[in-house]
Structure formats: structure tokens, C-alpha cells
Amino acid sequence: MSTNSDQSLEMSSPKDPITAAYYPELAKIINNDPTSIERLEIECGMCQDKISSPEDKTCNAIIFPCGHMFCPPCVKEYREYNRSNGIPYKCPVCRFDLVGRVCGCPGKDTVFEPTQHQDEGLLTRLQEEISNQEGACVFCQMSMLVNGLRSIALYLHDPAPLIKDGHLLRVRAVKRDDWDVRIESDCSKEIKLLPISPELMELFRIAGDSLAEAWDGPRAPGDDTSPFDFQLALCKSYPEDHELWRHRRGQLEFFSVVKWHKCDITHPGRLAHARKDALELSKAFTSGEAFKKYNEHAANQEWLMGLIFDFIELEEEEMQAAFQRFKVEHPTLYAMAGLPLVGGILLRGYRFGSSLARRIRRGGEDEERSIVE
Incomplete structure (x- = not known):
């Protein structure tokens, strides 16, 4: 036949x-x-x-x-x-x-x-x-690098003025020996370039050096040049109908409350947190399994920061009750979110969104299970 x-x-x-x-x-x-x-x-x-x-x-x-x-x-x-x-x-x-x-x-x-x-x-x-599954592609590794560095930069750049003025931070990374290998964390309109302080540059290099070593192997002894050129810029926020607006704004609100203005974390404290995050980011480039693990963690954080901005329309007392129930019923998600209730914290006075409020009131077992898995 x-x-x-x-x-x-x-x-x-x-x-x-x-x-x-x-x-x-x-x-x-x-x-x-x-x-x-x-x-x-x-x-x-x-x-x-x-x-x-x-x-x-x-x-x-x-x-x-x-x-x-x-x-x-x-x-x-x-x-x-x-x-x-x-x-x-x-x-x-x-x-x-x-x-x-x-x-x-x-x-x-x-x-x-x-x-x-x-x-x-x-x-x-x-x-x-x-x-025979391979490691992550260059695009995804570079995306992880600049998105992780943008988050790290928010430990040292107060998010409150960014929120007030409708701005965000953008990180660009370019491999010095191959200018075709370059990427930006965001594509919104640039307002101006910002200086990168020595302490922040050190953290950028911790992660960048790890990625370069994964590609090219260890550098020669005594070679202290950075394999990447980094740039930090102040940019306009995305419009409200943009797919990234919800997450970027939620990330700024999260850092403003938890890392800056409500929990009384000092500059040395924020710097210590930033260093910890930089070291975790650097480990993501050491193996395929490490990349996968970090990527899953980043996806969880992105989901949670998006939910932060969904919290609107609740009065303060109702929001506090909702958060307390969320803490008791879903301790895993609560810990991942890193949202301590200290002295009746409100996210910059925002009223929390009916979307997440409904999830908290009726319980979110299915969502918690999917996130944890």
C-alpha cells in the first residue's frame, strides 16, 4: 500500500x-x-x-x-x-x-x-x-538579568516620586564584546539617564558577571573589567491599557510600602536586601535547573505584585480584615507576598480592589495551589 x-x-x-x-x-x-x-x-x-x-x-x-x-x-x-x-x-x-x-x-x-x-x-x-533539553536561550537570560536588576535598583531609588510623577526605572544591558547582545527591561519613552552609584553598580556586576561566566567561562586572573555595560534611565510609565502597566505599578507600590515608607527599613537594610537579591539572581545563571527555579519564583512575585494593584475599592477596616484572613488562610502566599500588617498598613492609602477582595473572602485555595506548584 x-x-x-x-x-x-x-x-x-x-x-x-x-x-x-x-x-x-x-x-x-x-x-x-x-x-x-x-x-x-x-x-x-x-x-x-x-x-x-x-x-x-x-x-x-x-x-x-x-x-x-x-x-x-x-x-x-x-x-x-x-x-x-x-x-x-x-x-x-x-x-x-x-x-x-x-x-x-x-x-x-x-x-x-x-x-x-x-x-x-x-x-x-x-x-x-x-x-535533550538545553539551557535557557540568550534572550530569556538577558531578560531575566535586566528585569532582576530593575527590581534591585528600586531598593536604592525611592519609588514614591516615581509613582507620583508617572515614571518608572529602566535597565539596559549590553555585552561589551558583542553589541548585538543587548536588551532593555522596558520600552517606554526615556526621560533622562540616571547615574548608577558605586554600590548599585557592584550589585549589577554580581549578576552580570555570573551570566558572562555561564557563557564564556571564568575570566583570566586579574581581569576586573565588566563584561556588560549597564545603563539606568528614568522613563515614562506605560499607559493604563498597556499589558505591563499593572505589574510595573504594583511593583512600585510594593517597594514603596514594604521596603521604604511604612516598614522603616534603613538604607543599610535595603542595601542588604538588594545584595541578597543580586546573589539569588546570579545563581539563576549557574544551571538550567537554577534558571527554572528562579524563573518560577519571579513569576510568583509578578503575580503577587499584580494583585497588589488589584486591591482597590475597599475601605481601610475592610481591607485590614481581608488581609488578616488572607494571612491565616493562605500563609504561603502571604509569606511570598512579603506584606506585613504593621500598625494598620495601607498601600499608600489605596482601597483594595474588589477582584482580590472577592478571592480573599471566598478563599483562594485553587490559586494558592497553582502558584505553589
């Missing part, structure tokens, strides 16, 4: 255009008839546009480990959409799991080369690479 691939080979004639966008089928066609590369008319499986040009014998296509082929712009957009929305990365045609790294991103792209001999064992090797 012939397979679909065999039928494609049998039905193909020397004048037929080659439209197969499934690599195992395409490889067999080309290996059976090398001249077929002159008749490639392959369409992207997502946008349906042509990804091959018979005139100049080129084919700009990316092969997924499942064998389906797509144009690079669609692959880039698809990956970014999945990453930003927390969607598992799978082939849009067959739903094959494409995760090849501990951060959830795919491994290295495989670009189709329109040569007269194709490797029919390619997919086996690609799928073996996926099964």
Missing part, C-alpha cells in the same frame, strides 16, 4: 511544480529527482505566501522538528506571540511540541537549503535535540 509521500512521488512529473511544505516528503522528491529544486513553489504553512523562488533557485524556509516548513517572518511573529501570551510553543499545523530549552523557547532554527541532496535523517536528529 503506497503512502501519501509515495503517491506524491509517483504523481510528480518533470514539469510539475514542487509545492510540498513538509520536509520528509520534499526531501524524497528532491533526492529522487535533483532537478526538482528548479521547480520549487513552496508556500508558507501560516501565511500561504511563496517561500521559494524558481527564478533564482532560492527558498527562504525554516524547518520545524516535526517537518513542517514556514517563512522566517511568520516563525518570528508566532514565537513572539506565544512567548508574550504564555502559550506553549507547538507547531501550528500538527501541534508537535517544539520546546527545546529550559526557558520554554525552541532550539536553533534549521534553515532549508535547496541543494540536490537532502538529509532524510534530519528530523530524527532535530527531535533528539529537543528531547
Whole structure:
């Protein structure tokens, strides 16, 4: 009994255009008839546009480990959409799991080369690479670095004026020996650059040096140069309808209350907390498992800081009662949030949101379980 691939080979004639966008089928066609590369008319499986040009014998296509082929712009957009929305990365045609790294991103792209001999064992090797999970990709490591450093900077930069003026802090990191390796924690409009104090720069370097060592190995003895250039900037806050606005504002409120204005933490105390966070961030780059653990912790903190800004519309006494119940019924989440009730603390006088109030009143066992897991 012939397979679909065999039928494609049998039905193909020397004048037929080659439209197969499934690599195992395409490889067999080309290996059976090398001249077929002159008749490639392959369409992207997502946008349906042509990804091959018979005139100049080129084919700009990316092969997924499942064998389906797509144009690079669609692959880039698809990956970014999945990453930003927390969607598992799978082939849009067959739903094959494409995760090849501990951060959830795919491994290295495989670009189709329109040569007269194709490797029919390619997919086996690609799928073996996926099964041998790799470390985090450069983008995710750099994102973790600058987002962690932005949080550390808030120990030394009072969040209250930032909240009042509608501003936020942005951290940029650039690898000195490769300027293509650079990233910013935020993309909002820059107002001005801020000086980085020696004590803050020391903390930035603790984390940055650890990441550079993970990439390049230990530095030569006596080499004290920083592998990264860091920049700290004051930027405009995101508009209220932006997906990051809720978290960034919640983070500022959290630091303003817990680390600055309500708990009477001194500058040396904040600096000690900042150093502890910098050391924890540096450990995240030492192994895939450490990266995964830190990333899960950061996701928990992001969830909790987002909830902080959901706390509106409650009067002070009602909010205090809600927090006390939250503390008793969900001690794990309460400890993770780091929100001590000292002398009737209010988050800058905000009335807490009905969304979280309802969760606290009825209990949040399912949410606590999902966060802890």
C-alpha cells in the first residue's frame, strides 16, 4: 500500500511544480529527482505566501522538528506571540511540541537549503535535540538579568516620586564584546539617564558577571573589567491599557510600602536586601535547573505584585480584615507576598480592589495551589 509521500512521488512529473511544505516528503522528491529544486513553489504553512523562488533557485524556509516548513517572518511573529501570551510553543499545523530549552523557547532554527541532496535523517536528529533539553536561550537570560536588576535598583531609588510623577526605572544591558547582545527591561519613552552609584553598580556586576561566566567561562586572573555595560534611565510609565502597566505599578507600590515608607527599613537594610537579591539572581545563571527555579519564583512575585494593584475599592477596616484572613488562610502566599500588617498598613492609602477582595473572602485555595506548584 503506497503512502501519501509515495503517491506524491509517483504523481510528480518533470514539469510539475514542487509545492510540498513538509520536509520528509520534499526531501524524497528532491533526492529522487535533483532537478526538482528548479521547480520549487513552496508556500508558507501560516501565511500561504511563496517561500521559494524558481527564478533564482532560492527558498527562504525554516524547518520545524516535526517537518513542517514556514517563512522566517511568520516563525518570528508566532514565537513572539506565544512567548508574550504564555502559550506553549507547538507547531501550528500538527501541534508537535517544539520546546527545546529550559526557558520554554525552541532550539536553533534549521534553515532549508535547496541543494540536490537532502538529509532524510534530519528530523530524527532535530527531535533528539529537543528531547535533550538545553539551557535557557540568550534572550530569556538577558531578560531575566535586566528585569532582576530593575527590581534591585528600586531598593536604592525611592519609588514614591516615581509613582507620583508617572515614571518608572529602566535597565539596559549590553555585552561589551558583542553589541548585538543587548536588551532593555522596558520600552517606554526615556526621560533622562540616571547615574548608577558605586554600590548599585557592584550589585549589577554580581549578576552580570555570573551570566558572562555561564557563557564564556571564568575570566583570566586579574581581569576586573565588566563584561556588560549597564545603563539606568528614568522613563515614562506605560499607559493604563498597556499589558505591563499593572505589574510595573504594583511593583512600585510594593517597594514603596514594604521596603521604604511604612516598614522603616534603613538604607543599610535595603542595601542588604538588594545584595541578597543580586546573589539569588546570579545563581539563576549557574544551571538550567537554577534558571527554572528562579524563573518560577519571579513569576510568583509578578503575580503577587499584580494583585497588589488589584486591591482597590475597599475601605481601610475592610481591607485590614481581608488581609488578616488572607494571612491565616493562605500563609504561603502571604509569606511570598512579603506584606506585613504593621500598625494598620495601607498601600499608600489605596482601597483594595474588589477582584482580590472577592478571592480573599471566598478563599483562594485553587490559586494558592497553582502558584505553589
